[in-house]
Amino acid sequence: MATTDALTPERILEATEEVLRRHGPAKATVVDVARALGVSHGSVYRHFRTKTALREAVTQRWLDRTSTSLSGVVAGSEPPETRLRRWLAELFAAKRRKVGDDPELFATYMVLVGESSAVVNRHRADLVGQLARIIHEGLERGDFAPADASPEALARAVFDATGRFHDPAYAREWGDPGIDAEFAALVDLVLRGLRAP
Known part of the structure; x- marks a missing residue:
C-alpha cells in the first residue's frame, strides 16, 4: 500500500x-x-x-512529450532551413511512433484530446510558436525571404500546410506506401516558398 x-x-x-x-x-x-x-x-x-482535471493533465503530459523533444531542434545551431526541415520530420516521426508503438493508448488519447480542446489549443500554440522562432531567425539571417506576414502567421501557414503529417485525423495514412516521398515533396515545396531568392 x-x-x-x-x-x-x-x-x-x-x-x-x-x-x-x-x-x-x-x-x-x-x-x-x-x-x-x-x-x-x-x-x-x-x-x-476533478476527474476532468486528471484527464486533462494526463493529456497535457502526453502532448508535452512531443513539444519537449521538438524544443531541442528549435534551440539547435544548424541553419534555420535545416532546423525547419528537421523539426517537421521529427514531428511526423513522433506522431507515427505514438500510433505505431501503442495503438490502444493512442486511441484512448484521441478520445481524451477530443474532450480537452483547451489543452490541444495550448499544444498547437506551442508548436506554432516553435516554428515561428525558427522562421524568425531565418528571416533575420536572410535565409528566408521577407514576407508581408509575420513569422507567427508564416508558422501557422506551415503548420496548417503540413497537417496531413501530424494531425491524428490522418493517422491511417501514415503507413501508406509513398507517404515518406509525399512528406519530403511537401517540405521541399514549403521551404522553396520561404527561401530567399
Missing part, C-alpha cells in the same frame, strides 16, 4: 496512463487509478480536484 506522503502528481499521471491503457477512457475511473496506486480516491483528488 502506497503512502500519500510519496504520492506526487507525476506518480498519479503515470498510474492514470497505465489504467487508461488497460481499461480505455470509458471505463477508467479515479477509483481505478487510486487502486493502482494503493491509495484512497480522496488522495488522488487532493492533487487533481
